Amino acid sequence: MADLAPGQAVTRINGLTDAVNLQAGQGIQLTPAGNTIVISAIAGSGSDRNIKTDVAAINPADVLARLAALPVSSWRYTNEPSRVRHIGPMAQDFMQTFRLGDNDKIIGYVDENGVALAAIKGLNQKLEAKSDKLEAENAELKARLEKLEQLFLEKK
Numbered sequence: 001m002a003d004l005a006p007g008q009a010v011t012r013i014n015g016l017t018d019a020v021n022l023q024a025g026q027g028i029q030l031t032p033a034g035n036t037i038v039i040s041a042i043a044g045s046g047s048d049r050n051i052k053t054d055v056a057a058i059n060p061a062d063v064l065a066r067l068a069a070l071p072v073s074s075w076r077y078t079n080e081p082s083r084v085r086h087i088g089p090m091a092q093d094f095m096q097t098f099r100l101g102d103n104d105k106i107i108g109y110v111d112e113n114g115v116a117l118a119a120i121k122g123l124n125q126k127l128e129a130k131s132d133k134l135e136a137e138n139a140e141l142k143a144r145l146e147k148l149e150q151l152f153l154e155k156k
Contacts, residue, residue: 092105
């Protein structure tokens with residue numbers, strides 16, 4: 001199948017030409033489209049609630065604080081040319097900070113993305129609280145200004 005040109009079709013699989021049953025594994029999607037089945041890889045990890053257990057709430061503000069303290073560096077893999085650069089944390093630091101995944105050599109995409117989303121929520125909560133405080137202070141200052149203007153106009 002690797003030699004297919006755009007527009008060509010697979011007409012048999014391993015000699016089978018009839019009653020072929022295809023089942024998608026994780027990260028693969030089978031989409032029927034009339035007389036065609038489109039097979040595509042989907043980048044990501046399973047996130048259906050039906051395949052999860054021991055679900056627990058998290059504190060986004062806590063995740064944000066831990067993420068802010070996480071060392072993030074620029075680096076390259078030992079087998080890459082010196083011109084190549086990446087940015088990110090070390091898996092050991094990530095594991096020590098968040099205790100996610102099953103080892104300290106790899107940061108799972110699902111964990112890295114989850115931390116990023118939780119931190120965004122934590123940052124949003126922080127900004128909303130700051131905005132509410134500033135709006136309250138602004139309303140108080142506006143009321144005081146109106147009172148001063150009223151006193152000033154009365155003395156004229």
